[in-house]
Amino acid sequence: MKKFNNILISTIVLLLISNTSHAEVVVLQTDSFVGLTFWVVSMGCLAATGFFFLERNSVATGWKTPITVAGLITGIAFIHYMYVRSVYVQTDDASIQYRYVDWLITVPMQVIEFYLILAAVRKVPTIIFWKLLAASIIMIGGWYLGEAGHINAFGGFVIGMVGWIYILYEIYSGDAGRIAGKTGNRPLATAFNSLRMIVTIGWAIYPLGYIFGFMTQTVDVGSLNVIYNLADFVNKIAFGIVIWVAATANTR
Numbered sequence: 001m002k003k004f005n006n007i008l009i010s011t012i013v014l015l016l017i018s019n020t021s022h023a024e025v026v027v028l029q030t031d032s033f034v035g036l037t038f039w040v041v042s043m044g045c046l047a048a049t050g051f052f053f054l055e056r057n058s059v060a061t062g063w064k065t066p067i068t069v070a071g072l073i074t075g076i077a078f079i080h081y082m083y084v085r086s087v088y089v090q091t092d093d094a095s096i097q098y099r100y101v102d103w104l105i106t107v108p109m110q111v112i113e114f115y116l117i118l119a120a121v122r123k124v125p126t127i128i129f130w131k132l133l134a135a136s137i138i139m140i141g142g143w144y145l146g147e148a149g150h151i152n153a154f155g156g157f158v159i160g161m162v163g164w165i166y167i168l169y170e171i172y173s174g175d176a177g178r179i180a181g182k183t184g185n186r187p188l189a190t191a192f193n194s195l196r197m198i199v200t201i202g203w204a205i206y207p208l209g210y211i212f213g214f215m216t217q218t219v220d221v222g223s224l225n226v227i228y229n230l231a232d233f234v235n236k237i238a239f240g241i242v243i244w245v246a247a248t249a250n251t252r
């Protein structure tokens with residue numbers, strides 16, 4: 001079974017890598033800092049994906065799911081980054097809109113990780129899962145409606161903020177936050193705290209990007225992409241590593 005798992009995982013990783021090889025060869029400008037940050041995050045996501053999928057076999061049973069989801073998040077981001085990077089290199093356009101699909105899929109998965117890591121150490125009411133999922137969809141949905149022009153930019157911002165603030169409420173003082181404070185599991189408590197910081201401080205970059213890059217257009221698209229790329233390194237890759245640290249501590 002373990003052998004089969006390893007073959008399956010290696011195949012997935014190879015598929016991810018080959019996803020890029022049949023794309024047209026694009027030449028990155030040697031002086032493009034924006035392009036460089038696209039590369040760094042792409043490769044970071046690839047490495048993280050391979051790492052999480054392989055590590056999945058070495059952690060205690062309850063932690064396998066959070067680790068798998070961490071690998072899926074960086075895997076989806078990797079494919080997406082390769083795509084956005086080629087669009088950028090070929091057309092010089094790196095509109096934030098290209099990040100739509102990635103966020104639509106990976107952000108709900110990240111928010112659900114709060115439920116999954118709690119469920120790894122104790123029984124947790126499933127309603128927490130649904131509340132987190134709903135809030136993340138509202139957050140990204142508001143943004144999508146605003147940026148795609150279905151509602152006005154400010155309306156989209158307000159809806160997005162409602163979703164984000166609810167997520168913050170839930171992980172600090174809502175059911176999820178309260179349960180996290182009572183598990184008596186040190187590695188879990190540490191991980192939960194670090195993830196909270198990422199979602200509070202690291203994620204604040206995105207609404208700020210929405211204000212300055214989209215609503216007021218005071219930041220140019222190149223700088224915005226550099227900021228998002230570097231932020232994603234912390235917000236997606238480090239996010240998964242925090243979970244992995246708790247998983248390994250709970251495995252010993």
Ligand SMILES: *C/C=C(C)/C=C/C=C(C)/C=C/C1=C(C)CCCC1(C)C
Nearest residue numbers: 143157160161164203206207210235
């Ligand atoms: C990997 C991508 C991540 C972690 C993206 C996170 C995105 C957000 C936290 C976006 C938040 C927004 C608001 C809080 C209000 C305005 C609209 C958004 C969607 C930009």
